[in-house]
Every structure is written in C-alpha cells, then in structure tokens.
Amino acid sequence: MSTEPPASPTDSPTAPGKPRQAAVAAWIGSALEYYDFFIYGTAAALVFSKVFFPDSDPATGTLLAVATFGVGYAARPVGAFILGHVGDRFGRKKVLVFTLLLMGVATFLVGCLPTYDQVGVLAPVLLVALRLLQGLSAAGEQAGANSMTLEHAPPHRRAYYTSFTLSGTQAGQILATAAFLPVAAMPEDALLSWGWRVPFWASALVVVVGYVIRRRLAETPVFERQVATDAVARMPVVDLFRDHWRDVLRVVLAAVIASVSTIFTVYALSYGVNTVGLERTPMLWVGVLANVVALAALPLWATLSDRIGRKPIFIAGSLGSAALMFAYLGAISAGNYPMIFLVGIVMFGVVYSATNGIWPSFYGEMFTARVRLSGMAIGTQLGFAIAGFSPTIAAALDGEDGTNWLPVAILVAALCLVNVLAVASARETYRVPTEKLGTRPEPASSSPVTA
Template sequence: MSTEPAESPTVHGKPRQAAVAAWIGSALEYYDFFIYGTAAALVFNKVFFPDSDPATGTLLAVATYGVGYAARPIGAFFLGHVGDRFGRKKVLVFTVVLMGIATFLVGCLPTYAQAGVLAPVLLVVLRLLQGLSASGEQAGANSMSLEHAPPNRRAYYTSYTLSGTQAGQILGTAAFLPVAALPEDALLSWGWRIPFWASAIVVVVGYVIRRRLDETPVFARQAATAGLARLPVVELFRDHWRAVLRVICASLIATVSTIFTVYALSFAVNTVGLDRTPMLWVGVLANVVALAALPLCATLADRVGRKPVFITGSLGCAVLMFGYLGAIAAGNYVLIFVVGIVMFGVVYSATNGIWPAFYGEMFSTQVRLSGMAIGTQIGFAIAGFSPTIAAALDGEDGTSWVPVAVLTAVFCLVNVLAVASGRETYRVPTEQLGSEPAAPSAARPVTA
C-alpha cells in the first residue's frame, strides 16, 4: 500500500454534481456506442460485407458489434488500475475523449466497394477502441456517483449513470430515424455516416463537463489516510475474487439489452420483413419509459434492498423475451410495442437501475473501480456476443426465434443465482463496503 501524502479530502460529497456529470457523460458516451449497434443491424451488412449472402453478411455485421465487447475486459484491467491508483476523474475524461474520436472516424471509413477488405478491418479496429473506452466508462461513473452519494441513497444517485446510458440509446436510435427513412441509395452511400459524424460534440462537451468534476471524498480520504493500493488488481483478486466472479455472472443480464437492441431489430427487419422505422421507435419509446423507471426502481432498492428488486426484474425479462420475439415473428406491431416497452422500459429497469450500486457495494474503495470494471466487462463481453450466438441459433432461414428466447432466459437465471447468493448491502455504511464481514449499521444512515 502507498503512504504518499495527498491533499486533504473533501468532507462532504457533491452527489447532484456527480450524478449530473455521470448522466451527461454516459449519454454522450453511449450515444456513440449504440449508433454502432443500430448501424450493424441495418447497414453494415451491405456497406462492409456486400459479397456475402444476406444471412452471412448480417452475421458478420452483428459480429463486429460483439468485437467491441471483446475489448472491454482488456480495457477494464488497464482503466481499473488507473481509476483505483490515480483517481476516478482521470478515467472519466479519457473514456469520453477516446469514444468520441473512434466513433467520428467510423463515419469517415471507406466502404468495401472503395477499399476492399481494408474497410471491414478498419471498422473492427475502431470498434475495439470503442470497447476500450466503454470498459471504464460505467465503472468510473458509478464509482464517482456512489462515493459522492449519501449512504442511504446510493442506488438512487448511481442510477443516473444508467439513465444517461438509456438517454444515449434514445439519441442514438433517434438519430437513425430520419436516416433510415432515406432512399436506399442515399442511406448506404452517405446517410449512415451522419450519426457518427455528430459524435464530434462528445470530445468537446464531455471533456469540459468531466474536467470540472471534483474527485470523490471517499477516494481522497483513502489516499490521505490508509493510502492507495499500488497494484489494485493484485489486491482485487487476492481479497475480492468471489465478488468479481459474482459480478461476472450477474452481468449476464446485459444479454437482454443486446438481444433487444441488435438481434431483435435485425430479426424484425431482415428476416420477418417488418418496416425499420416502427422497430426503431420501439427502442426509443422503451428507453423514454426507462428514464422514469430507473430512478423509481433505484429508490425502491434504497428502501427494501437491492436483491428483491434485482431478482424480480431478471425473472420478468426471462419470461417477456418469449413474448417480444414471438410478437415480432407474428408481425403484430401492437404486441411488439406493448411487450417491448414493458420488458425493456420497465422490467429491465429493475435490474439496470440497481446494479451500479449493488456491484460497487461489493468492493472496498481501494479496488472498487477495478472490481466493477473487470467483473462487468467480462460479463458484458459474453452478453455482447449473444446476438452473434442468437443469429447462429435461429437457423439458416432465421425464423427459429424460440432458441434465442431460451438462451436469454438461461442468462437471466444465471444472474438470479448470482444475485441471490450475494450479501444485501443497502444498509452498510460506505466506509465499510467490501469488508469481511460487512455488518450493517444499527441505525439507518441519515442523508447528508
């Protein structure tokens, strides 16, 4: 452990400032990340893999979406170390700049017709950079907001990170609504590039917002007193490996998001033949509903505990995915909208609004960002390839959606087992999080 002196820690946190910074930064960051998923489902099979048959081209395009998740575990080790050794703020500034640059460059890429195999190769490289950025984004923002929050409202304030993520998905999907309405020639030549070029604002806006944010009082206090771990990852796997494993398994719930966002959209448009515009609207409306549902679910978790809310959401998603994919296969737009909005807007929010606090509360300050980053990004990497697995499972004609729903349900059940076996942490003081045993305080903490 380092005993180097540090500046005096801030006594009181700034939960609102930290939450707003997390929200805005995550919205900008995940706008970039999600427009890639939409483009992979609608455009990239024709722009970067035109020589393949339609089914193979779609599979390859969706696979490039998963590549971004493959880079996440690698980035998590690096950015986790930086965040736990040098501060949360440095990670947040780095991630938003890298994501903005990589996404802008995707919009500048030549097509396969212009550059041959070099085009998809460059696409994969930029997707890897996106994944590297995303590997530290949520863990950094969650650690920042959790450590600024009063003890009895940690779930509420950390839920702003995921609200920002949902807002980014709304913006990313909405950006493709006018683009998707373009004639096919215009869409494939220049239209798809516009949402990527718009990400230039990420570099400027995100940098300014996060440079102004203070370091967390918990991190500053740790640096000034007990000191910081010189090698946080070593300490993490020595003392907290069970928590890391639990977070990996619990993070498989992200399969619901990747199947909903990428596979279901591709299944609806490319296989069933549904119009892409209403399918894009399903995602927009579901995420609008989620903006309200996330803080409500988080507030409930601050009152009754993390586990009951989390587990209810996971089981609900396992059931509703059958209804959503079945509605798409039947071509019933009314059911598609109703089930899609209920599942992704409301039920999935019961998991999405809780995990930023629940996962972070499994770790001590010295290793919190590393633990969250590594645990979630390994789980998310598996979830990121679920659309590729799903595309392989649904048969050569792409019509066998039931195995895809079963796959999603299995991942949801793994999440349930991981969450159920964990410790309830909603009454544990922030300074005692990650300790063994982490006994709850006698009285409920009072809001600072």
C-alpha cells in the first residue's frame, strides 16, 4: 500500500456526504443492471442450448450455452481497465450512467436475436457479442456504485452503506428469476419460440428508469475534493500497479468466492433440471427465496463487521459456503426438494451473504481514493472472470453423463480456500479513518529518551 500524496489540504477530512441518497441510488441502479445480467444466466441454463445450439447433443449444447454465460465474465477485466480509468480520472457518476445504458441496450438486443434455425451459426456469434457488451458494462457497475457509497458514508458505517450495492444485485437476481417463473411454465413450443424473449425485452424499461435515477446522482465529496486540489491521478492504472499491486492481487484471489454464486445460479440449476430431471419452477423458486433472505442478511452482516471487523465474518462465510455446497449438490442429486430448499436458502441466503455483505467495503478500503475505482474494478473482475467460468469447468468435471457432482463441490471448496488465504493476509480496515484508507499505517512512536 502507498501513502497519499501531499499532506494538507488533501489529507484533511472530507466534507460530510449523503450516504442515504448514495445507497438508495446504488441499490436501485444495481438491481436494474443485474436484472439484465442474471436473466442471461437463467436463459443460458434453461433455453439457449435448444435455441442457439440445437445441432449439438444435449450435454454438449448445455456446455456451450453455459460457456456463453462465462464469456461475459471474460470481457469484464477489459472493461475494468477502461471504466476504472474513467471513474478515477473523470468521476464515479459518469461510469454509473454509462454502464447502465450499455447493459440495458445489449440485453434488449439479446431478446431480438434470430435463432440458429433462422440464420445458422450467425445466431450464437451475435449472442456472444452481446454477452461481451454485458460483461464490459458489469465491469464498472459494482466498483462504481461501491466507490460512490463508501465515499459518501460515515467512517463507522462504511460496510452498512456499501452493502446496499450488493442488496441491489440480489434484488436484480430475484427479479430476473421471478421474470422467468411464468415463462418457464409455458408450453415448450411457446417458450422456445417467443416466451424466453420477454424478460430481455423488459430491459427497455430498465434503461429509461435507470438513466433518470443515475443522472440525478451527486458526485462524491472525496472525488470533488480531489478535483478542487488537483489531486486526481492522471494515469490511475499506473499508480495502482506501482503502489497497490499486492492489494490488487489480494482482491483477485478473494473475488473467486463469486464461484459460489455462479455454481448456485447457473450450474446447479442446469444440473437439477437438465441432468437430474427436476421441475424448472421449484428450482427457480430456490433462487428467489434464497435471494429474498439475502436482502435481510446482507446489511446485518455488514453492520456486524462495522463493529467487530471485516475479516472474521468474511472468512466464516467462505468456509461455510464451501461446506454447504456439498450438501446442496447432494440434495439435488437425490431429488430431495425439502433439503434443496433448506440447504440452498441457508447457503446462499445466509452464509454466502456474510462475504457478499463485506466485500464492497473491504475491497474498497484497501485503496486510496486516487485509484479506488480502478483497484476494485480490476481486482474484482479478474477474480470474477475465474468465477464466471466455474459453471463451464463444472460441466466438464461432472462426467460424460453429467451426474458426478462431487468434483464440482471440491472445485468450489478449493476456490473458497484461496479466498480465505487472501483475506487472512489483508489488513483489517474497519477502524481506519476514510482519509487514511489505502495508506501505510504510521509506525508507533517510540518513547522519548531522557537524559
């Protein structure tokens, strides 16, 4: 970690922000944005193998469809470098408006795509191209929203306010899954011909509502003070890798915990419906209910971390998620609906929320304001890229017939262990003043020597 450039006036405490307004704006924007992002994952698990890859055998078609979900994560590191630079150089607000517009337009166009039967291989090519645009948008969304709320929040409640970004993400996942509940219940012919398109077309509303909300956002006092004192980094990425490369690496390794989410959301859904033969509707309801529980759990975990620290809660959530993934996939394999609901809700709604409620503050607190958005965006998106391809890796690990779930659970446990090691090596930040975040702690002064 580095020290902040010049002492006064840039080291003076920042003016009070507007944490409630920033948190509400982040929540609503993230909910709308991640509705778009997650409806793609649901469609990839349930529909795309038949619409865009019909000439493949069922197992290969599912693998290809799930792989297109991962493509969005591959684009995110590229978007992180671009949007991180924009956010640290020109402001958090510009990033938040741009990401929402890009995500909404790309998602609406997915719903307009021709099928493989209509245009052949061009259909999956266009699908992948639009998924890449979704990935570019998502790269700056959470980092921008987290930076915005963290820099508006009072020092003793940073985790609480930044957790609203992830609450919005969970709400977006609820909306995305709920949008597919009536669609998934449609007759097969209607579902594959036009039904699956409806949730994507709804993104037109997302664009309008989200644009109005984010245009009204106020820039953070921290960034405005940097502009006023000419402390804005000219090349944030250069400063980031010169002064904070260790923290970037920590965030990358810690962010692979998102594999719990992608395995739960995409692989487990596809495994349950396409391999085990479970009904689509109850499997979708597991995700809805787990995310509803997460909406309550996220701010509670965040509030607790504002009192006792980020690291113990983060690590407990990672270890608990690793253990419960074995139980969840085992319950799906057995076709035991009560256990599927119980374990799924506890794992994803309660235990995994311990990490999700903490990381928006914890990652941002590793960096100075000059490079905060770049550090969060690049670090998380490199880690999320690994997580994004976890369903693809899982589909390759579960055997030719797709029934061997144990290697998939072991994969998730191994990634959770990587996360634990990265978090354990980081500095505890919950008591560090906002203006001192990302700086080296001052050495304890030695007792004066008397003659």
